Amino acid sequence: MADNPIMLAADGTPVPGQLELNKTINLVAVPHYSDGTTGQPTANAEWALDPAGNGTITAGGALTLTKPGATQITATLANDDGTQITSTPVTITGVQLYALTVTAVTRKGGQTVTVDQAPANGELRRYKITNADAKPTVAYDQVLATADGWVEWPENGQITGTAGQVITVVHVTTQGAKARAVGTAVLPAPSTGTVESVAFTADTPVAGVLSHDYTLGCVLTPADADDQAVTWTSSDKTIADFTKTGAAPLHKILTTTAKAGTTKITVTTHDGNHTAEMTFTNSVAPTGIEVTPNPITMRVGEALDPAVNILPAEAYQGVVITSDDPDIVSVVDDSKAATVDESRVGEARIG
Known part of the structure; x- marks a missing residue:
């Protein structure tokens, strides 16, 4: 009669303590008999994983783990008299590169x-x-x-x-x-040191208020180009112009005037005359925000596109809408407020 079987890898080595995820190892069970002898290794066993969802093991003992963490494997063999004996669990930890x-x-x-x-x-x-x-x-x-x-x-x-x-x-x-x-x-090709392109930095403002200073920045590709010189221009100096010095390299101070309007800002490299352009809007300072409807009452699962106006009407109308409790109300595309949890009710501030 078989006693407690021992589990081995199919090549006869001990079962490894770790197995890389989605890699497969073949296992066998070795019967141990009450008289101290052992039988031939066999994959013909009833294999089980705990937790079962950590991977798969075939009827032939091919083990594949798909989730990280510890998994216990057991093999159950049948005796000639119909009784069954199960091995001591072997723990293999799924690991991931x-x-x-x-x-x-x-x-x-x-x-x-x-x-x-x-x-x-x-x-x-x-x-x-x-x-x-x-x-x-x-x-x-x-x-x-x-x-x-x-x-x-x-x-x-x-x-x-x-x-x-x-x-x-x-x-x-x-x-x-x-x-x-x-x-x-x-790897891209190494640079020769010549400028290939220029772009505005992500934090460069695209709008401002009357009679203020704003720092505009640009980046060169490659960043270590030999010639770092650039020229900044404004298409309408009555709206805004570059009249001050003192900004960091590749940055320039733009001063807006008391006249509202838009102007095209261009930065040009001395090496290659590469350019980047954007429109800068100069307007009166905002004094408030008007949201309609206010307050907003929404049913669970409902979507609403509120009207948002910056006051006065002449002010720059760029706006970002946020919610102070996204679990109740979320903002989509900075413009639409929509409930996101059908089981949640409550109050959130939209601003």
């Missing part, structure tokens, strides 16, 4: 690479540059040593490669250099 978001941009003589995610505690970053057809395949727990061509990460993210090559960035454990995360990016 996390994806890194890697971005490479051109710079003079090479590239600057950024990675959105920082290494976790006990990890460090390395990289390898290869041709696209030689990009390394990285697995969880794989040792990625400097002796195998992996390079310690430069603090400034500046590397040197050729156009079309691939940079593979990894996070590895500080002890043992075992892989924990990986990401790749295709």
Whole structure:
């Protein structure tokens, strides 16, 4: 009669304590008999996972985990007399090689690479540059040593490669250099130092009030272009003009006049005459906001597009609507208020 069976990997080695998600390992159960002998390893068992939703295991013992965390596996064998005996549960932890978001941009003589995610505690970053057809395949727990061509990460993210090559960035454990995360990016061609384009910074204002100063900014591509000089112009100096100095490099102070209206702002690079343009609106200062209807009463699940006017009417009408309790009322496209939870009622301030 079989006693408590022992579970092994199909190659006869002990069951590993970890298994990378979506990778498969084949398991077998070894019958142990009451007289101390063992039977032949077999995959012909009744296999079970706990929690069952952490993965799958086939009738032939092929185990695949799809969720991280600990999973217990048991194998049940049938005796000749029809009784069944179940193995002691074996715990395997599902582990995941996390994806890194890697971005490479051109710079003079090479590239600057950024990675959105920082290494976790006990990890460090390395990289390898290869041709696209030689990009390394990285697995969880794989040792990625400097002796195998992996390079310690430069603090400034500046590397040197050729156009079309691939940079593979990894996070590895500080002890043992075992892989924990990986990401790749295709390298652009290194810059020659000439300006390729210019754009306004994201925080550059597009509107202002009468008789005020505003700082406008731009960025060059590549950022380290040799010639950083730009010229700022306003198409209607009676609305706003650049008359002051003192702004940071690639920034300029725009001074609005007492006249309301719009003017086209243009920034032009000295190298290549690349331009960026935008319309700047100069208007009277707002004195208030009028929302109609006010107050707003909405049924659960209802959508409403309130009328929002900036006072006086001559003021710039750009507005962003927010809700102080998005669990009750959410704002869609900065203009429509809509209830989002059909089970919630209550009050929220829209402003």
